[in-house]
Each structure stands twice: as C-alpha cells, then as structure tokens.
Amino acid sequence: MAAFHPRLETLPSEFAVFPLAGALLLPRGKLPLNIFEPRYLAMALDSLAVGRMLGMIQPDPHAAESGGEPGFYRIGCLGRLSSFNETDDGRLLITLSGLVRFTVAAELAPHAGYRRVRGDFSAFVDDLAQTRTPVEIERDKILTALRGYFGRRNVDANWDAIRGLSDDALIVTLAMACPFEAVEKQALLEAPTDSDRAATLLALLQMGAASSDLPPGRSVS
Numbered sequence: 001m002a003a004f005h006p007r008l009e010t011l012p013s014e015f016a017v018f019p020l021a022g023a024l025l026l027p028r029g030k031l032p033l034n035i036f037e038p039r040y041l042a043m044a045l046d047s048l049a050v051g052r053m054l055g056m057i058q059p060d061p062h063a064a065e066s067g068g069e070p071g072f073y074r075i076g077c078l079g080r081l082s083s084f085n086e087t088d089d090g091r092l093l094i095t096l097s098g099l100v101r102f103t104v105a106a107e108l109a110p111h112a113g114y115r116r117v118r119g120d121f122s123a124f125v126d127d128l129a130q131t132r133t134p135v136e137i138e139r140d141k142i143l144t145a146l147r148g149y150f151g152r153r154n155v156d157a158n159w160d161a162i163r164g165l166s167d168d169a170l171i172v173t174l175a176m177a178c179p180f181e182a183v184e185k186q187a188l189l190e191a192p193t194d195s196d197r198a199a200t201l202l203a204l205l206q207m208g209a210a211s212s213d214l215p216p217g218r219s220v221s
Contacts, residue, residue: 148209
C-alpha cells in the first residue's frame, strides 16, 4: 500500500488535539498511544470518521488556562491514525503517524469533552515534502553521546536496530523516544529545520550524559 502523502489543501483546518506532556510526535514519526479516558476514546472514534487525523500538543505550565483546562504550547503536530485496535477492556491502542506541524490559530469550543483547535500549517509546509534534502548530522557524535546518555540512565538499547536507522529516522526516533523534559521535547518539535533538530538532539544528549539527575532505567528498541 502506498504511503499516505496529504497535500496542504487537503488538511483539515479544524481538528481535535490531545494535550499530553512528554509525548512528542514529529513528522515522519510514529507514536503509539493507549487511550482509555472517556473523552479521548470519543476523540479517537470521532477522528476515525473525519479523515483519521488529530493533533498532538503538550500542555504549557506557563500558558493561561482555557475553560478550566491547562494551557498548551502554540505549536503541535498533526497525525493520522495509521493503526487502531480495541482491547477487551474497552481501551483503544492506536498509532499516530506524524504528518505536519501546526500553529494554534484559535482554540474552539470542546466537543464530547475533548479539545479542538483551528490550525495554521503555513509555517511548516516543508514537513509535507515527499522528497527531502538529506539531513546534516554528526552521526558518530550522536551515537557516542547516546551511549553516555543511556549509560547514565541504565537504559537497555537495541544498538543493532539503532545503527541500522537512516540519518533522518535516527533523529526522529531518538527525539521522540528519549525521556527528555517537556520543554526539551518542545524545542525539538519547534526546531526550524531537520539539521537544527539534529543539533538540538546532540546538545540534549551531551547534557544528559553529564547530568547527575538519573530517572529510572527503561528499554529502548
């Protein structure tokens, strides 16, 4: 089956958003989600009926509240529900495939308890390009910093799989999977270019490798 490549004019101007701290969706990335809260179950089911698209966005602790809900950052990423499974206990296991970043032009009235926005994609049309300029990365430095970062955190990584990733996939995968702080995730999302994102990722890995603040270990594959 051919990959899904939307055009700018086919994107929805209004869509649901899922505010979730620490959950980063990037264009060309895949984000698995376990949906169980009633309003987000409704959000996922409604999105299936309207192009299978919804936005991921992070709450912003410094933003003003909206209707009693936490404020969120002004930039998020639109994703397409590329896989969907329902569990026996009523949860939804979905995968969002990242399409294009957006700026929140306005927050709309909520529907069925979930939040909706009017999105502006004009600053991020390059995210939709099917042919991409090779990303400029310092691959050896990134892998060296990653070993230090994972070593400090006792993370068990699948190094064969990591080494097998293309440069672009390496940056997208590590930016989404590494347990960075929410503000750091947002910096990766808002990086103007792929090369800028690679440089930001390298800096975060190097700082994390030198940090004494050690969260619990985890497995990364």
